[in-house]
Amino acid sequence: MTNAKGRIAGYLFVLPALLYMIFFVGYPIIDNIRLSLFDVNVMNLTKGHQSFVGLDNYIELFKEGTLQKVLKNTLIFTISCLVLQFIIGLAFAMLFNLQFRTAQRLRGLVMISWLLPATITAMMFKFMFSSGGIINDLLLKLHLISSPIEWLVNSGTAMFTIILANTWIGIPFNMMLLTAGLTTIPKDVYESAAIDGATAVKRFFKITLPLLKPAIMSLLVLGFIYTFKVFDLVLIITNGGPVNATQMMSTYAYKLSFDQFQYSQGAAISNVMFVLLLIIGVIYLRLLKKEEQL
Amino acid sequence: MKRASLLLMSLMLILTLALTGCGSDKAAEPTEKSNESATAPTDSKKKLTLWFYFEGKSQFDIIKSLTDGFTQKNPNIEVKPVYIPFADFKKRLSVGLAASDLPDIVIIDNPDHAAYTAMGLFADITDKLADWPDKDQYFEGPWKSASYEGKQYGIPLGSNNLALYYNEKMLADANVKPPQTWDELRVAAKALTKGNVKGLGISAPQNEEGTFQFLPWLLSTGATFDHIAPDGTRAFSMLADLIKDGSMSKEVINWTQSDVMKQFASGNLAMMVNGPWQIPDLTKTAPDLKFGIAFVPKDSKFASVLGGENLGVMNGANVDEAVQFIKYVATPEVSKKFSQDFGYFPARRDVASDPYWSQNPQLKVFAENMENAQPRGPHPQWPTISNAISEALSKSLTLTTTPEQAATEAQAKIDKILGNK
Amino acid sequence: MRTMFKQSRWLLPLVSIIIVVIFLFPLYWLVVTSFKTEAEIFRSPQTWFPQVWQFKSYTEQLTGSSFDIVNGFRNSLAIAVGALLVSTLLAIPAAYGVARFRFPGRHSFILIFLVTQMLPASLLLTPLFILFKQIGLIGASYWSTILANATAGIPFSVIILRTYFATLPKELEESAKIDGCNTFTTFTRIMLPIAVPGVVVAMVFSFLFAWGDLIYGMTFIGNEELRPITAGIYNFLGFQSTSWNNTMAFGTVSMLPVALLFIFVQRYIVSGLTNGAVKG
Numbered sequence: 001m002t003n004a005k006g007r008i009a010g011y012l013f014v015l016p017a018l019l020y021m022i023f024f025v026g027y028p029i030i031d032n033i034r035l036s037l038f039d040v041n042v043m044n045l046t047k048g049h050q051s052f053v054g055l056d057n058y059i060e061l062f063k064e065g066t067l068q069k070v071l072k073n074t075l076i077f078t079i080s081c082l083v084l085q086f087i088i089g090l091a092f093a094m095l096f097n098l099q100f101r102t103a104q105r106l107r108g109l110v111m112i113s114w115l116l117p118a119t120i121t122a123m124m125f126k127f128m129f130s131s132g133g134i135i136n137d138l139l140l141k142l143h144l145i146s147s148p149i150e151w152l153v154n155s156g157t158a159m160f161t162i163i164l165a166n167t168w169i170g171i172p173f174n175m176m177l178l179t180a181g182l183t184t185i186p187k188d189v190y191e192s193a194a195i196d197g198a199t200a201v202k203r204f205f206k207i208t209l210p211l212l213k214p215a216i217m218s219l220l221v222l223g224f225i226y227t228f229k230v231f232d233l234v235l236i237i238t239n240g241g242p243v244n245a246t247q248m249m250s251t252y253a254y255k256l257s258f259d260q261f262q263y264s265q266g267a268a269i270s271n272v273m274f275v276l277l278l279i280i281g282v283i284y285l286r287l288l289k290k291e292e293q294l
Numbered sequence: 295m296k297r298a299s300l301l302l303m304s305l306m307l308i309l310t311l312a313l314t315g316c317g318s319d320k321a322a323e324p325t326e327k328s329n330e331s332a333t334a335p336t337d338s339k340k341k342l343t344l345w346f347y348f349e350g351k352s353q354f355d356i357i358k359s360l361t362d363g364f365t366q367k368n369p370n371i372e373v374k375p376v377y378i379p380f381a382d383f384k385k386r387l388s389v390g391l392a393a394s395d396l397p398d399i400v401i402i403d404n405p406d407h408a409a410y411t412a413m414g415l416f417a418d419i420t421d422k423l424a425d426w427p428d429k430d431q432y433f434e435g436p437w438k439s440a441s442y443e444g445k446q447y448g449i450p451l452g453s454n455n456l457a458l459y460y461n462e463k464m465l466a467d468a469n470v471k472p473p474q475t476w477d478e479l480r481v482a483a484k485a486l487t488k489g490n491v492k493g494l495g496i497s498a499p500q501n502e503e504g505t506f507q508f509l510p511w512l513l514s515t516g517a518t519f520d521h522i523a524p525d526g527t528r529a530f531s532m533l534a535d536l537i538k539d540g541s542m543s544k545e546v547i548n549w550t551q552s553d554v555m556k557q558f559a560s561g562n563l564a565m566m567v568n569g570p571w572q573i574p575d576l577t578k579t580a581p582d583l584k585f586g587i588a589f590v591p592k593d594s595k596f597a598s599v600l601g602g603e604n605l606g607v608m609n610g611a612n613v614d615e616a617v618q619f620i621k622y623v624a625t626p627e628v629s630k631k632f633s634q635d636f637g638y639f640p641a642r643r644d645v646a647s648d649p650y651w652s653q654n655p656q657l658k659v660f661a662e663n664m665e666n667a668q669p670r671g672p673h674p675q676w677p678t679i680s681n682a683i684s685e686a687l688s689k690s691l692t693l694t695t696t697p698e699q700a701a702t703e704a705q706a707k708i709d710k711i712l713g714n715k
Numbered sequence: 716m717r718t719m720f721k722q723s724r725w726l727l728p729l730v731s732i733i734i735v736v737i738f739l740f741p742l743y744w745l746v747v748t749s750f751k752t753e754a755e756i757f758r759s760p761q762t763w764f765p766q767v768w769q770f771k772s773y774t775e776q777l778t779g780s781s782f783d784i785v786n787g788f789r790n791s792l793a794i795a796v797g798a799l800l801v802s803t804l805l806a807i808p809a810a811y812g813v814a815r816f817r818f819p820g821r822h823s824f825i826l827i828f829l830v831t832q833m834l835p836a837s838l839l840l841t842p843l844f845i846l847f848k849q850i851g852l853i854g855a856s857y858w859s860t861i862l863a864n865a866t867a868g869i870p871f872s873v874i875i876l877r878t879y880f881a882t883l884p885k886e887l888e889e890s891a892k893i894d895g896c897n898t899f900t901t902f903t904r905i906m907l908p909i910a911v912p913g914v915v916v917a918m919v920f921s922f923l924f925a926w927g928d929l930i931y932g933m934t935f936i937g938n939e940e941l942r943p944i945t946a947g948i949y950n951f952l953g954f955q956s957t958s959w960n961n962t963m964a965f966g967t968v969s970m971l972p973v974a975l976l977f978i979f980v981q982r983y984i985v986s987g988l989t990n991g992a993v994k995g
Contacts, residue, residue, distance in 0.1 A: 006816050009898045013812025014824055017805035017869050024866050025831040028842035032834065042674055045391065045413050095734075100727045106735045108977055112742060115973045117927050117945050120966035124741050127748070127959055131545050132490075132562075132759045134744060140760075153544040153692060168741065176919070177875065180912045184882055214878045221829065222874055229835040232929070241500050242547055243688045250835040257838070258385040259501070260677045261409060270838045274830075281829040285822050292881075379950055382933060385840070389934060393845045395853065490759050560757035579753060 029274070035267035042261035057268040067272065069244060070252045074273075077163060077248060078227045084167040085223065086216075089174025094208075096175075097182050107179070114172040122236035125165040126152070129237075155245030158238050162246055166233055170226075174219060181215030182208070214291060221284040225277055249273045342373045342612050342619065343397035345387075347380040348636075356635045357401075364622045371615050373399070391415060398612045399619060401451055404439040404604050405502070405670035405680065412674035416447035417609045422617045423449075428624055428642070435669040436641040440604045442672065449620050452629075452638030453602035454569045455667040456510050457659050458591065459576075462584040464491070464564040472588045476532050479591040483541035486564035493541035495563040496533075497551040498691055502677070504684035506599055506670070507551070507567060508533075510590040512683075513597035513668055519679060520712060522686075523705040528593055530690040530697035537691060547688050559583060569601060570660045571637035587659040589666065600667040602641065639664060675711050682707035742970075749773070749963035756959050772964035787944035788972060790857065791926060794943050797861035798925035802868030803918050809869075810876030811902055815888070825877070828870040836930050839866075847935060859935040860943070864928050868921035875920075879913030880906065926973060944969055 039053045061067040096107040113121075128135050129151040136148040151157045185208065193203050209216075231250045234240065240247035240255065247255075249269055257266030346357055354377060361373040376397065378386050384406070390396040391413065402410065410416060423429055423446055429437070436450035460472050468486050473479035483493025498504045509519070511533060517526035536542040549557070551568055552575070558566040559580040567590055576585070589596045605623060607616040622628060626645050633640045639660055640646040651661045670676060686704035689695045695703070748756060749772050750765045809828075813821055843863055844853065852859040883906060891901040907914070932946040939947070 006898070007818040010812045010816025010818040010821070013808040013816070013902075014821075017809035017873060018824055018827060020805055021828065021831040021866065021869060024843065024846070024862065025834070025839065027846060028834060028839045029831075031842045032838060042409050042677075043412050095731055098727065100724070100731070102728045102732065106731050109735055110738060111977060112739065112970065112974050114923060115926075115977070116742075116745075116966055116970050117929060119929060119945075119949065120745075120962065120969070121741075123959075123962045124745055124966065126548075127963075128741065128744060130548070131543065132757070132761070134761045137760045150544050152548050155692075168738075171738070173920070176916055180916045181878075183912050184879070214882060218874045218878050222871060225829070225833055229833070231835050231837060238548075239499060239501065241688060242692045243500070243685065243694055250837070253835070254837045255681075258388055260681055261388070261413070262678070266838070270834060273835075274833050277833040278830060281826050281833075284829065285826055288825070289822065376937070377950060385837075386934065389841045389844050392841045393848050393853075395844070395848060556753065556757060560754060562757065562759075 032267045032270060032274075035264055036271050038264055040263040045261070045263065053264075057264045058272070061265060061268060066244070066247075066252065067269070070247050070249050070269070071272070071276075073159070073245070073247055074228060074249045076159065077166070077230070077246075078224060080163045081166045081170060081227045082220065082223050084163070085170035085174045086220065088167070089171050090178050092171065092175040093178035093182060097179060107175070110175060111172045113168055118169065118232045119236060121165060121169055122233045125161060125168075126237045129161045152238055153242055155242055158242060158246050162234055162237050165237060166227065166230055169233070170223065174223070177215060177219045178212065181212045181219075184215075185211045217284065217287055217291075221280060224280050228277060229273065338370055340371045340612065340615050342371065342399060342615055344373050344375045344399045344401070344619075345378050345383070345397040346375060346401040347378055347383045348401075349377075349379070353636075356632065360623055360628070360632060361619075363628065364619055367622065368618060371618065373619055387415065396608050396610065398608050398610060398616045400606045400608065401603050402606055403502070404436065404450070404600070404602050405672065405676045407440050407448060407604050407606060408442050408672040408674045409676055410606065411442040411447045415606070415608060417607045417613045417616075418445045418447060419607050419613070419617055420446045422614070426621065428621075431642040431644050433641055433643065433646075433664065435600045435667065436602060436604075439600070439602075439669050439672050440606070442674070448604045448606035449624060450641035451603045451605050451623065452633050452636060453600060453641045453664065453667075454571060454637070454639050455598040455600060455660060455663050456507065456567050456569055456590060457598065457663055458565055458588045459558060459568055459572075460565045460586050460588065461558070461561070461563075462586050464561075465586075468564075472586060473591045474589075476591055476593050480532075480535060480539065480541070483536055483565065484539050487539075487541045490562055491564055492543050492562065493564050494536060495542065495549070495554045495557055495566040496546055497549045497554045497567075498533075498546045498684075498687055499548060499550065500681075500684045500688045502680050502684070503551060504547075504687055505680040506601060508683060508687045509599035509668070509670065510567070510597050511593075513599070514590070514593040514595060516594050518668075519670065519683065520708055521705075522683070522708065523701040526704075527697050527701040530686065530700045532593070533687075534690045534693060534697055537693065544692065547691055555579075558585075569637075570639060570657060573656060574637055587656050589659065589663060596663075596666045598663050598667040600664075600669040602638065673712075678711050679708055682711070745963045745966050749960055749967050751960055753958065753960060769960075772958075772960040773968070775961065783940070784944065784947070784968070786940060787942060787947040790941055790947075791943040791945065794857050794860050794864065794928070794932065795922050795925040797857060798864035798868055799918055799922040801861060801865040802872050802921040803914070805865075806869045806872030806917065806921075807876060807907070807914065808902070810873045811880050811906065813873070814877045814880035815883075815906070825874075828873045832867060832870040836867075839863075840930065840934055843931075844934060853935060853937070857936070857941060860928070860931045861925070863931040863935065864925035865921075867924045868917075871924070872917035872921055875917050876910065876913045879910045883909055923973075 036057055037052060037054060038050045039056070040050050044050050092107075092110060096103045116124075127133060131148050131150050135151070136145070139145045140148065149157060151161050189207055189211070190203060193207055198206065229250045230248065231254065234246060234248050234251050235254070238246040240251050249272065253266045253269035253273070256262045256269060344357070344361065348354070348357065354375065357375045361375050365372050383402070387396070387400070387410065396415070407416075432450060433453070436453050440446060440448040440450060458472070464486055465472065470482045470485050473482040479494070486493040497507045508529070511529040512519075512522065512526050515525040515528045517529070533542070537544055546554075551572070554563070554566050555568055555572045555576055556579065557563045558568075559576055561583075576583070590598060605620045607613055607620060623632070624642070626642065629640060629642060630645050630648060630650075632638070633645065634650060639651065639657075640648075646661065646664070651657050670680070673679060682704045686700040689703075690697050690700040747763070747765060750768050750770070751762070752767055752769050755762060755766060813825055847853050847859040847862075852862070887905055887909070888901055891905045896904060927945065928943070929945045929949055932943040933949065936942050936946065
């Protein structure tokens with residue numbers, strides 16, 4: 001529908017939601033940008049002169065080296081989670097999509113991991129992965145390790161633990177969206193492919209994946225955004241430690257703003273996040289446009 | 295297909311109904327405002343709000359008894375205590391400050407007092423306290439923590455410090471005496487470490503709690519919070535050595551002080567560093583455990599850190615009433631009972647000399663230790679300074695840097711914050 | 716071939732059950748821990764089953780705090796349903812609009828929807844608080860929390876639903892037009908029912924976003940009687956003196972009603988998912 005009437009109708013459909021979002025989130029975004037360009041800290045928050053410092057806050061953070069470090073951590077975390085969640089989520093979606101008894105009930109059970117408040121999941125994992133926790137007990141009993149691993153004390157294993165915890169939460173999310181995507185694939189496509197003698201592997205790569213592509217794209221872009229700004233989970237399990245090894249952009253921004261009252265630097269970090277996510281958003285749009293032209 | 299569309303249609307119907315319905319019936323209206331600080335309502339009663347972060351019902355009841363007691367004496371003023379979790383406290387104050395939505399009185403951690411004062415949160419009550427005789431009764435450290443640039447912005451509520459708890463049976467079994475010096479401590483901790491039991495436990499997360507627990511060690515070397523290097527290096531290496539010896543778990547970087555208490559109560563630790571507020575909980579969790587308390591072992595001198603909370607009076611319309619309230623809390627009878635219930639050490643000399651503190655064998659140690667306790671700051675940039683210290687501590691405890699490096703790095707950061715290059 | 720088929724009849728469910736059991740192990744551990752005594756929790760090695768059952772963690776939640784749990788659930792439900800309604804009501808047409816109409820600026824609209832959810836909630840907090848205070852929504856009602864939670868639900872739903880609307884064949888619209896439907900009725904009568912699986916998923920997640928919310932409920936609702944369950948018990952727990960069994964009991968209690976709700980509506984969700992499949 002490209003005619004004028006269609007255009008107006010299009011705007012009418014979209015505008016309410018759009019205005020809503022701009023009203024509630026537009027101001028915070030602009031305020032955050034302003035904050036990052038000034039020097040606002042504990043001494044001058046309510047009184048005194050807040051001077052315009054341009055990009056000094058960004059430069060300072062960069063020079064200090066923490067910015068690069070938290071950026072690297074966040075990217076490692078996000079990409080690992082995304083890949084793991086997607087693969088396992090897709091496997092679950094396809095498994096429960098096979099019509100066998102208990103499939104639906106099991107799918108419902110898997111959803112429960114999403115139902116726990118994130119703070120509780122975080123406490124749970126912190127508990128399970130403490131030195132005297134059940135994970136070490138299990139591994140010792142199975143003779144996979146000879147002495148307890150200090151999961152949350154060493155930087156590599158601490159990162160591994162939070163990735164695991166976040167993946168656990170994210171699997172149902174991926175599974176549900178992919179399940180819904182799978183239902184849009186007409187059955188007769190598979191049937192005719194089966195007649196043509198395509199193997200299961202071939203069917204998966206030639207039919208399932210391509211037809212799921214739109215669902216996968218939106219899933220990944222949303223997953224990226226959500227994982228990138230993950231907060232409570234990291235705060236509770238590791239609090240960014242040991243020695244910033246799991247410090248994420250969101251937790252670091254929080255720490256700067258609310259713990260150390262370095263409001264401007266906190267805002268600068270979250271703006272860097274924002275820009276990075278914006279790039280992801282633009283890439284998504286590019287892909288979307290390509291898709292639509294097909 | 296039909297069923298689904300039916301479901302959807304009914305949902306849409308509910309949607310529209312609900313939305314129009316919500317606007318008119320105001321289901322959520324019946325309860326009165328709460329977040330707002332008291333704007334004088336129609337009746338003559340002034341309503342004040344008090345924010346605090348002590349957890350649990352019993353703590354709430356103790357605070358409530360303070361506010362109720364106050365209203366009994368001052369029937370026209372009501373103080374409503376509101377609990378805000380510690381983890382959210384700073385955030386709520388920041389948000390509240392930005393939105394001018396604040397309580398009238400807060401109970402806050404004393405090293406944060408200066409920062410909030412610098413932010414403009416607290417009212418200058420120097421003049422209102424000028425003819426208040428009780429102010430001379432306060433110990434200097436706690437009193438100073440509530441002042442900033444020579445002006446007074448609140449008063450101390452109560453104090454505490456850190457000391458060494460030891461499991462009497464474990465020490466007796468290993469034939470070890472409570473250690474007095476670092477050398478003795480290292481030997482003792484090693485002798486006490488067996489199987490699941492570690493010799494010593496402290497709390498060393500990368501936040502204020504970690505700094506708090508580290509200061510007794512740091513100060514004992516003669517270093518101060520603004521001059522960590524070179525003396526402070528010894529404190530970093532001492533704790534790192536305990537970890538290298540295996541007498542202290544690396545997990546300490548994830549333990550809160552109450553985690554440490556629980557480990558001690560479960561018999562997983564032979565010794566721990568903790569404050570007097572843990573005694574009630576400890577005796578409740580492990581009634582059969584016999585424990586003793588001693589000073590934190592020393593390097594060059596005995597040292598401890600001054601903990602505790604202050605009452606801060608917020609800027610706003612109710613400063614006079616708030617000052618009335620804090621004066622009430624400060625009266626010897628009220629403050630004595632409160633400190634007892636709370637496991638505090640009184641911030642006033644006259645109350646502290648009460649036999650309750652000077653005779654009790656356990657509390658006596660903390661009482662004497664007050665002489666060794668030094669305040670954190672006060673400095674408006676304390677949160678940032680503290681972060682530099684606790685970060686250095688994490689680094690040396692995880693053995694990622696040498697103690698020397700940790701100390702010099704922290705020193706460099708602190709110099710930068712304090713502006714003395 | 717036949718024997719393999721026969722095997723797979725029990726093999727597949729069995730394998731799936733094992734996988735799900737492993738996946739849900741943390742939940743088992745959560746429930747078990749909530750019934751243990753503190754001393755047993757710190758014992759090493761850990762016990763797989765409580766040696767002494769204690770229910771204190773649960774009874775304390777009911778009696779130990781001034782927070783009324785039942786009331787908390789009602790609040791959570793009101794907030795989650797409210798957020799669900801606001802998000803779906805606004806997001807469905809918006810998703811339809813960006814998916815089915817070609818108008819200038821359409822792509823930037825999608826980008827805006829993506830962009831608006833990029834800031835972490837902790838940083839939206841202060842400005843949102845100021846905004847709500849100015850419109851007078853702080854303290855007295857659920858609205859601040861509902862509206863704030865909808866800011867997470869709307870963009871999500873738009874992105875997800877757009878995909879569904881976009882995959883529908885063009886012919887549907889054309890034949891609807893021939894049948895005399897206008898733009899609006901084409902949307903409500905023809906397109907919407909077909910997109911049910913997407914709508915259901917979007918609704919479920921909008922609900923869950925708001926149900927699990929802690930930060931908004933904590934900050935915007937000062938009145939204890941209106942606090943959602945997450946904020947209420949978070950307050951009670953306190954994270955300084957971590958008590959594992961209480962925490963786990965809280966987890967169990969806060970999970971249970973939603974889990975039950977899920978088991979109850981699962982049938983509808985699944986039928987929504989499968990009925991909505993586009994045929995050919």
